[in-house]
Amino acid sequence: MTDGGWAVVTPHALVLVIEDGGAWQVRDRRGWHEVDHADWAPEPPSIHVRWIEGDESALGLVSDERAFPTALRERVESSIVLMQERDLPGGAKVRVAIRRAEDDSLLSQVSVVGRLRGTASEQAAIDALERDARAAAGLEP
Template sequence: MPIFTRRSRPTVPTTLLAGVDEEVLGAVPLAEDDSSWAVATAGRLIILSQAAPATAHPWTGVERASWEAETRTFTVTWTDEAADPLILRVVAGVRRHGEFVSWDVAPFARALRQRVEAAIVHAVTATLPSGLPASASVRRAEDSSLYIVTRPASGQGEADEAALRALRRRAADGVGLPTD
């Protein structure tokens, strides 16, 4: 008889993962009662909840994500500037079988960073004539095709618009896409 027993690392409840058909690269609990989780797979960020249908966000739509340790919050911003950021408030752990099981956010944070970076093939930056910072990123869509996203999507006048078109051309030229 062994002197100690080794507990396996806790995982996302299988009842929540029933509709997820991809390998989970990282996960974080969003509720202490184990009823809500955010999971990162190769293709998408998925929010799972016992109270609502799962929502899946392809990595191609994610502009960036950040972690605020003090508030235990991930903030996900989208390539669509009009969309509100997704705020994921991560709990320190979950209650299972009368015990509190702590949770490490590092695997999820790593997966989040890797998947966002994998969607970006090439990026260029500039300052617009109006003084606004701007970027153009070439991204890989789920079907492997390439497309360009600029931030901001439009400028503050004709000079900014011309600068954004030039920035788009630079990004396209950097990966061999047509520049017209």
């Protein structure tokens, strides 16, 4: 990476390492199920990652080699078991993803694009979609 560290794609996580006093130290480690979205930009080469909890990371790359972004995409996609989306009456879109965590357990993640109105009917629709997705994956509601 441009900061002198390395971004490493492992089977279970994205690991950022940096040299510190002659030894490599893990600066950050995040499971693939924690990635909400990632974009690759060729000029200058970088990966922009939005994490499921809402924070973001920008990884400056020293090469425009596409192998790293391709491997990252494959790992993120492999964590998705099932995804369902629904448009809500107020214009927002809700997405429920069933994802495989590092320990092979399944979990559900709810994300929203747009602005929620905060109504009881909207919350009921979100809850119903999550229940349906969890049931489709064999998870308890």
